[in-house]
Amino acid sequence: MVSIKTKWMYGSGGAVYAAKEAAYTMFVLLFYTQVLGLSGTLTGLVISVSLLFDAVSDPLVGAWSDRWRSRLGRRRPFMIASILPAGLGFIGLFTPPEVVSDSQYPLAAWLLFWSLWVRIAVTFFAIPHLAQSTDITQDYHERSKVIGARMAVMFFVSVILPAVALTTIFAERGGADGRFVSDRYFYYGVMSCVLVWLTGSVSSCLNAPIPAVSAHSHSMLKAFAKTFSNRNFRFLLGYDVFATVSYGVIVSLNMLAWIYFWEFSAFEISLILAGPSLVAIGAVMATLSAWLHRFEKPQILRFALGMMMVNGVWLYPPRLLGWWPENGEPLILWINLLFMFVFMYFFLLRAIMSQSIAADIADEHDYRTGHRQEGSFFAALNFSTKMASVLGPAYGGAVLDFIGLSREMPPGSVPEAVLNALAAWYMAGAGAPLVVAFLLTFGMLLTRTDITRMQGAVAQRSTSDNQSGP
Template sequence: MKEISFGAKFSYGIGTMTYSIKDAAFAIFVLLFYKQVLGLSGTLTGLAIFISVMWDAVSDPMIGAWSDRLKSRWGRRHPMMVAGTLPLAFSFIMLFSPLDAVRDTQWPLFFWLLASVIAVRTFLTVFIIPHTAMGAEISDDYHERTSIVNFRTNLGWTIGVLLPAITLPLLFKDAGGIDGRFVIENYYYYGWVSFFAVILVATICIVGTRQFIPRLKEVASRNKPSIGFSGMIRDTLATLGNENFKRIIFLDLAMGAMMGVMGALNMIAYTYFWELTVLQISVLALASIAAVTIFFPGMSFIAQRWQKQTLLKFSVIGLFFNTLWLYPARLLDLLPENGSALLFVFIFINMMLFTGLTIIRTVNIHSIMADIADEHELKTGRRQEGVFFAAAAFATKFVMGFGYMVAGPLLDIIGLEAGVAPGDVPDTALLGIGVIMGPVLALLYVVPWWMSTKLDVSKERLAEVHSKLRSGEQIPDGPV
């Protein structure tokens, strides 16, 4: 198959920015806004996020299976991407614009948050699952798939860090001696920024990937799904018979649990533990941009020299050690005082390493997932990229919800009160944040490292699978 052009990869990859816009909102703003600004308890905030993820347990696989079976002149991916775009954009306005009538009472505010996050997650799923599945169908080449996922991952990281980096100093700057992060109206404007960002990147992706529709239809024609709703359920459950798929899902679950807690607490830690200013938090985005600048071209170089499974193991080990040094060093008084330039350099380096290693992990996991879809076709005769990537997406979202479910109550337990100013936080609360963000999170890396050693996804194995698919061979049912 011929190499995919830069422009085509860019048009495809930019679609993942819809997911990054969601991640930016949830990782940076949602917990701070609802708990510290609006006063919703951390437990209820975490519960709302967790319930929304339980809804994903139903919606993600069904939407993935529906996309796999959809037939239209636009193929089986693009119609759903179009359908999800506008509702997703409006969901961000809803999330950051709770009505005055619900702001001052716990349970009405809880249900507003719950409805908002369910809307965001559902319509994001309608767009992102078909989009991600498309990436496995654009090419079946071992290295080209890694290149495609590399575009998607790095473009996602770019908007994920730039959006809050730009909006924090513009929308959340101090005014009249008041920290902009604690002004309700600023979040309303952020919701509108998210709205327009979703519309822009989704439209570019949909229009720019129309050229792939003939290729997608050809791949879809090989799909042999079971008939009816019960058949769809059976086909979905059949994916769990793939041993490599189960291992990659467990790996992602463990990684996501760590990412979920970290994502939920990052803004809290920056604000209270490190006492960073809004400008400093914005500048931290440059650490991620530096990592993207290095690894965007660098992934192609290292992917040609090491196999995906090897790079995956390396990234997990690297993330483990990167988690162990920054927060523990502060707890042991080995770092300069808050406010010093040298301390900020250390935080910057930690973020750059985290981003680079996470890019390596994400690119290789998603590239491996595309290879597993080929393996599954050889076994069953069914092309189920939608189901595979829906399950992977749910695993990630489940543990992100788990992160909020854990982080919210933990903030209540350690005594971080709503509205408290940086510098006025009890030492016990600061100790709790440091322990969670350091040694506790590091322990979660044991499972993904172990799972990465069990995968059988070599380049030679994929070549064997493709050879059998081209010859029309299909192996009998059983573990692949």
């Protein structure tokens, strides 16, 4: 049994990844397009290019950490080295100097440079941190709870950080909406920096067990490529690619939909972000054991995706048909709170199952090949996720230009045709990939019986190797 202290010390590291997600899902597109005036298509393209470079770094860092040998273990040296530069990157991202802010291409170059800096620095922390979960425990249920602690912290921070910022840094002052005041974003960068330094340091202090690992005969790239030979992993990757495309579209357009389509204030958006998400995180952690004892992980994954699809069809279509009341009525806020709770509950449940299944597949790989490559598996999963998430910002930026939503249109003055187009493209980009992701989950066939049998065989093999050794 893993102690609560160990789970939450490990889980605190999820805040490092969450700070990056919060920045890109809530503020980067808004800041660079609607505040600084960078073209939506150009912004989406730059973010997509940075994601491509980021994705390439994942397999290299994962395979490298699999092979690393030190008194601190395989993972901690990478985590410790990444904390300082990762934090500083957020300040640079949100503080473009005036000399570049007034021109499209210099501003795009600034965004590209600091996006690469932030994403690669966070990769050097996040990939080893993910792989460290398999060093902490190999128990089928406990590993889901350990990963669940990381995901709970990650989701908590990803909603609380922007929610706090919206009610403090970006609060309306003197009649000015802080979300559209460029100087305020420097303070958000500082807030993110301090958070990364604190939580990354706490998590890096965890002295996880250092397992005995065999030497690798393949190069890092070959070791990474070998993960794709696993059938279950190929289906996990396929499902995750399409689920991530859907998520990328949602997070790219959510903030804009809340501001322009629903016309929520900064305070109301902070409520939508924080309230339902906090309740959902608590609900998932309270019900996780029940899910795991009653169902197989792929079954939980399918149910979560099915509920996300159902949840996606009741909020926007009635508004387009004129069934909901006008913006500003209390019911509008309440239905968005309900929508966000259901989305966050099943999205978090889905995310925990995905990471836990990847850890199970690493055990299957060890059983079949005799090599532990947790870092490579998590890196490959992140690689495919980031490649797919390229489409989210690119799609979102292109949609803004296509429908004609510009910085000259303050909330409340956007033509109805533009708002309806925003909602329609939002639903299309988010819904279709979820259907494909749902179908691909049927290809994952690992059960808890399979994993228990494979872990027993690996332990027996290790004992035999030790007894026959010099």
